[in-house]
Amino acid sequence: xxxxxxxxxxxxGGSFPGKVYSEVLLKPVFEDQKAYLFEAMMAVHKAHTTMLxxxxxxxxxxxxKILKAVEEIQALGNDEFSxxxxxxxxxxxxxxxxxxxxxxxxxxxxHIAKSRNDMGEAMYRIVLREHLQDTIGLAKxxxxxxxxxxxxxxxxxxxxxxxxxxxxxxxFGHYLAAIYDGLNRxxxxxxxxxxxxxxxxxxxxxxxxxxxxxxxxxxxxLLDFEGLIENSYDAIGAGDYLLEAAQSLISLMTxxxxxxQELLRMASKEVGLLRVSDxxxxxxxxxxxxxxxxxxxxxxxxxxxxxxxxxxxxxxIHNTPYGDINDTEDDLQxxxxxxxxxxxxxxxxxxxxxxxxxxxxxxxxQQARENMITITELADVxxxxxxxxxxxxxxxxxLVANNATALKKELYELPVDTVNEWLKDxxxxxxxxQGIVDPAVFIQRRGITGGPNPDTVREMIADRxxxxx
Numbered sequence: 401x402x403x404x405x406x407x408x409x410x411x412x413g414g415s416f417p418g419k420v421y422s423e424v425l426l427k428p429v430f431e432d433q434k435a436y437l438f439e440a441m442m443a444v445h446k447a448h449t450t451m452l453x454x455x456x457x458x459x460x461x462x463x464x465k466i467l468k469a470v471e472e473i474q475a476l477g478n479d480e481f482s483x484x485x486x487x488x489x490x491x492x493x494x495x496x497x498x499x500x501x502x503x504x505x506x507x508x509x510x511h512i513a514k515s516r517n518d519m520g521e522a523m524y525r526i527v528l529r530e531h532l533q534d535t536i537g538l539a540k541x542x543x544x545x546x547x548x549x550x551x552x553x554x555x556x557x558x559x560x561x562x563x564x565x566x567x568x569x570x571x572f573g574h575y576l577a578a579i580y581d582g583l584n585r586x587x588x589x590x591x592x593x594x595x596x597x598x599x600x601x602x603x604x605x606x607x608x609x610x611x612x613x614x615x616x617x618x619x620x621x622l623l624d625f626e627g628l629i630e631n632s633y634d635a636i637g638a639g640d641y642l643l644e645a646a647q648s649l650i651s652l653m654t655x656x657x658x659x660x661q662e663l664l665r666m667a668s669k670e671v672g673l674l675r676v677s678d679x680x681x682x683x684x685x686x687x688x689x690x691x692x693x694x695x696x697x698x699x700x701x702x703x704x705x706x707x708x709x710x711x712x713x714x715x716x717i718h719n720t721p722y723g724d725i726n727d728t729e730d731d732l733q734x735x736x737x738x739x740x741x742x743x744x745x746x747x748x749x750x751x752x753x754x755x756x757x758x759x760x761x762x763x764x765x766q767q768a769r770e771n772m773i774t775i776t777e778l779a780d781v782x783x784x785x786x787x788x789x790x791x792x793x794x795x796x797x798x799l800v801a802n803n804a805t806a807l808k809k810e811l812y813e814l815p816v817d818t819v820n821e822w823l824k825d826x827x828x829x830x831x832x833x834q835g836i837v838d839p840a841v842f843i844q845r846r847g848i849t850g851g852p853n854p855d856t857v858r859e860m861i862a863d864r865x866x867x868x869x
Contacts, residue, residue, distance in 0.1 A: 422485045429730045430483040433490040436737050438478035440523040441494060445470045447622035448519075448602065449510045457612055458509050466510045469501040491516055513603070513610040517636050517724045521601040522623065524733055528645055531740035532594040538747035539587050539652065543580055544868065545755045550576035551861050554854040557839050558673065558764035559773055566771040569839035572759055574852035577860050579659050584864070586652040593641075593648040600625035601635035607724065608632055637722045642736065646713035649739050653707040656746060660700045663753075667693045673764050677756035680749075699749045702742050709739030768839040772811050775801050777836045777845070786826050796823055812837040 402410065412418045417426055433441075446467055453463035473494060487493040499507035554573035559566045600623060603609060603616030609632045620628050629635040666674035680695035712735045720728050775797050782793035803822055804814060816833040820826070828836075835841040847853035850860070 417485055417488070426485070426488065427483045430490055430493075432730070432734045434478045434481055436527055436734065437490065437523045438481075439474070440526040441490065441519075442470055442474040443526060443623060444514075444519050444522050444602070445494075445510055447619055448514050450622060451615055451618045452510070452512060454618065455613055455615055457512060457614065462506060462509060465502050465506060466498070469498045469507070470510075472501060473497050491519070513605060513612040513614045515604075515606040517606050518601045518604040520729055521604075521636060524729070525597050525599070525601070525625075525641065526623065527733075528641070528736060529594055529598045531737060532590055532597060532645060532648075535649075535652075535740050535743050535747065536587060536590045536594065538744055538751070539583060539590065540868070542747050542751045542754070543583050543587065545751050546576050546580040546583065547861055547864060547868075549754060549757075550574075550580065550857070553759060554857045554861070556759060556761050556764060557768045557843060559768045559771070566767070566773045568773050568776060569768040569842045570852040571843060571854065571857065572764065573854070573857050573861070577857055577864075580864065582655050582659075583652075584868075586648070586655055589648040589651055593644040595626060596644045597641045598624075598626045599629045599641070600627070601629050604629070604632035604635035607636045633723075636724045639717045639720070639728060642713055642717055642728065642732065645736055646710040646739070649736075649743060650707050650710040650714075653703040653710070653743060653746070656750070657700055657703040657707070660696055660703065660750070664693060664696050664700070667696065673760050673767070675758040675760065676753055677758075679756065680753050693753075695749050695753050699746050699753070702746045702749075706739045706742035706746065709735045709742065713739075765839070769812055769837070770810055772801050772804060774811060774837055774839055774842045777842050781828075781832055781836055782823075782826060785832070786828075788826060796826070799823075 412420055449458075449463050449466045449470070452458045453460055458466075481490065481493060481497075484493065487496060495507055495511070498510070501507075550573040552573070553576065554571055556572040557569055558572050558575065560568050560570040560575070600616070600620045602619035602623065603614050609616075616628055619625075629638065663674060665671055667676055676691070676693040676695060678691075680693070681691045682694045684690035684692065713732055716732045716735070717728050778800060779790065779793040779797040782788040782796060783790045786793075788796070800811075800814075800819055800822055804811060814837075816828055816830050819833060820828055843852045843854070845853075847856050850856070
């Protein structure tokens with residue numbers, strides 16, 4: 401009778417790859433490589449072969465045959481390749497298929513001075529730079545939409561919040577311009593990450609370059625990289641390009657998630673400021689009155705999921721050795737690709753929602769009159785126009801707010817005579833009091849750099865439009 405160990409070995413096999421290893425590791429990795437890296441692999445094969453020919457390391461005729469075979473394999477498409485335990489990964493399977501076309505000896509020549517290490521790093525960077533570029537493009541589209549809507553709402557008065565409480569009057573245009581600025585900084589982070597990613601490791605070979613007279617510089621131009629990772633150890637061992645890409649993704653999704661939450665609050669029935677287009681809401685299966693802003697809800701959820709993919713990258717790489725290692729190469733990469741794919745879905749959804757949304761100007765203006773959020777202007781007027789020290793003016797404003805609260809009155813409901821009784825030694829004019837309780841006046845007076853004054857916001861928007869081209 402066989403022991404449990406013998407029974408397992410019989411079922412799993414005694415040589416590489418074991419059945420379990422094949423099914424739970426090699427096959428899933430192969431599927432990821434096929435899905436994400438096939439085109440990048442073909443590009444590296446063609447560029448390296450071209451360089452070898454130009455450097456007279458292989459004959460021109462040999463290069464032509466290799467390139468033709470690579471083209472034939474590429475034309476088949478990645479769907480034509482299936483995992484087989486006979487080949488460790490896609491790299492070896494492709495080499496075998498090329499060998500079937502031109503012979504194994506000639507197929508092997510395309511790997512002169514090239515390793516799976518530098519080739520793998522190059523493929524990851526090629527794929528990742530494209531994901532970054534796609535996300536940058538979509539983020540710029542969303543940014544342009546935010547500016548367009550901001551331009552339409554420079555005079556749309558609304559309450560601003562701090563600590564989730566009504567704070568001071570502003571405009572929806574001022575608010576959207578603020579969101580734009582944050583998004584634009586995230587775009588800058590994505591572009592810096594793309595530059596870090598788009599550097600060539602080719603020619604580092606396994607880790608110490610090669611004895612063949614290759615041109616690493618030529619590979620930069622052939623593969624559309626923007627620079628060369630000069631130190632070959634750095635080219636193979638570096639993981640900061642993965643970290644920077646992940647961190648830019650995390651920042652983008654974190655920042656977007658915060659203001660999506662705000663939009664959901666504005667879209668609630670109780671707040672009632674934002675109306676999501678019918679194209680992006682769903683009704684309840686049982687409550688016919690419901691307009692559920694599920695597009696925003698999915699955006700929030702997907703942003704969290706994309707962020708989690710980025711965090712997975714940070715967790716997976718933080719304690720890995722410095723050098724070529726399989727976990728960062730095979731297991732880590734799909735998290736980045738999936739993270740950026742999810743981010744792209746978020747950006748597309750939000751662009752559609754924001755470009756079609758409606759904002760209730762009348763209701764927003766009324767909310768900006770409530771909760772005494774212009775009271776700051778009372779302190780400012782007393783200090784600026786009535787020669788009251790600012791600390792004393794602040795105390796008087798607090799007294800007015802407390803008394804109004806006790807009477808359950810809004811500021812605009814109070815007559816100036818009542819307010820002057822509370823102020824005692826200061827007598828406000830009717831015109832000054834009406835200016836204090838008017839959110840439009842509050843906003844108009846805040847015309848310094850960055851303030852919500854409509855003309856100031858228009859200048860900000862125009863400046864950003866010029867800079868974005």
